[in-house]
Amino acid sequence: MAAGLDALLVTPGPDLRYLTGYDAVALERLTCLVVRAVGDPVVVVPQLEVAAALASPIGELGLGMLAWGETDDPYALTAATLPGVNRVAVDDRMWAVKALAFRHALPDAEQEAAGTVLRELRMRKDAAELEALRVAAAAIDRVHARMGEWLRAGRTEREVAKDIVDAILAEGHVRADFAIVASGPNGASPHHEVSDRVIAAGDPVVVDIGGTTAQGYCSDSTRTYAVGEPPEDFLAYYGALQQAQEAACAAAGPGMPCEEVDRASREVLEEAGWGDLFIHRTGHGIGLETHEDPYIVAGNRQLLEPGMAFSVEPGVYVAGRHGARIEDIVVCTTDGAERLNIQPRDLAVLGG
Missing domain, CATH: 3.40.350.10 (Creatinase/prolidase N-terminal domain)
Structure with a gap:
């Protein structure tokens, strides 16, 4: 060898x-x-x-x-x-x-x-693998599109997560790997899963969901919702978070070091005054595992190449109050990047 x-x-x-x-x-x-x-x-x-x-x-x-x-x-x-x-x-x-x-x-x-x-x-996906990731991403997008059916005041995070898991399976996944429903102050914990907390009117809710298809390839996408009118201090940073996610996706082209994609999102939040509340890497590779190479993180000088697939998911987390994250799976192409998740990234305000 x-x-x-x-x-x-x-x-x-x-x-x-x-x-x-x-x-x-x-x-x-x-x-x-x-x-x-x-x-x-x-x-x-x-x-x-x-x-x-x-x-x-x-x-x-x-x-x-x-x-x-x-x-x-x-x-x-x-x-x-x-x-x-x-x-x-x-x-x-x-x-x-x-x-x-x-x-x-x-x-x-x-x-x-x-x-x-x-x-x-x-970490270099061929055409068949990329198509499998597109199928997985489209399926999880369809689940996010139905969030208004389940996410409302008076329900617990656990109840909403059960509906999401059922939908992930109904949309063609053979396994639901995770269904994070993090409402209100729980949204400040990036890896919160579910609890018996009752969702209240005005709560921002981070929903991070994914699963594995029959082909073995994974989905992973996060959107942040508001159940009724969200608080002003939440709205103060959500727009900057959108800009940070856009900046990282725009930077994710061939020849770009992974750490520079991370830097692109981080600089937007730092300039807006929220950088200290972005407490994790910008992304991770995805394929047969939800987390695999390449990792989009400071210090990783790996150059992106066509066929590499990874998440772009900056977040802002205000302890004791709320949080937000926006995540898409992105594929490096010969001349830029393709987002596999296409659900709207604007804050979705659902019925309170």
């Missing part, structure tokens, strides 16, 4: 699905794709999972399959396919107990994370 590795060891998770299409269930029994610098790849799989593996896309790839029984040592079996290796990389999501078992089975091999190799592949 060009990276100087003798082998990659990839267990169930997004890396395995990316490389083979096999969405294997992560179990205590070892399933592992072994990609060797010398020799063909092989899949180590429990005997009772062979049928499932063959029925998945992995069955069409013609890979060698090494099945193991309940009394076998699958780590020793895997090690036997890797004689004399010096450097192996394990996938970033491998369970610690499995990584440690491989260390015991391959005591002479230096072990490192495979993300340094696989991130270079996964």
Whole structure:
């Protein structure tokens, strides 16, 4: 391998699905794709999972399959396919107990994370992957378009979130990964999920929602709503937040360092006097995982390239009062950026 590795060891998770299409269930029994610098790849799989593996896309790839029984040592079996290796990389999501078992089975091999190799592949989406992300984004946009049906005074955050989750599934996702409904002071906590707080008239409400489609690709979009007329101190910063999000999207073109996209949104809020209340990075990559490379954050000099997909989501958070965030998934193109989420970004004032 060009990276100087003798082998990659990839267990169930997004890396395995990316490389083979096999969405294997992560179990205590070892399933592992072994990609060797010398020799063909092989899949180590429990005997009772062979049928499932063959029925998945992995069955069409013609890979060698090494099945193991309940009394076998699958780590020793895997090690036997890797004689004399010096450097192996394990996938970033491998369970610690499995990584440690491989260390015991391959005591002479230096072990490192495979993300340094696989991130270079996964963060550049091909046409099929981009289309899968467009489908996911359109589905989550349709959920946001229905927010007026559910979000109103007198209902709890939890009740609204349940309706959102049902809609995410109805719109073609196989899983709702999160449904943040953060009303009033809860909106000042970026990762607040839901509570039994009753939404009141005049509350700003941050709604950050996403899920995973059957193709394995993720959606993620945030809009901020007001249930009736919002307070003046909220309106004082919402317009600046819109401008910050626009500035970052406009900056997100090929050749632009990720940190400069972050800087573009941050400078708008700093000039407006709200910079200290923007307390997180501007965005994260998205694909088979909601959060993956590239990260849109200060210090990341990675240059954007066509096919890279990521969120642009600046926010303002006023502790004890309210908060706001606007988030779109954006794809770097050959001459700029394409927003996959197209729901309006103006503050939507719903019935109080």
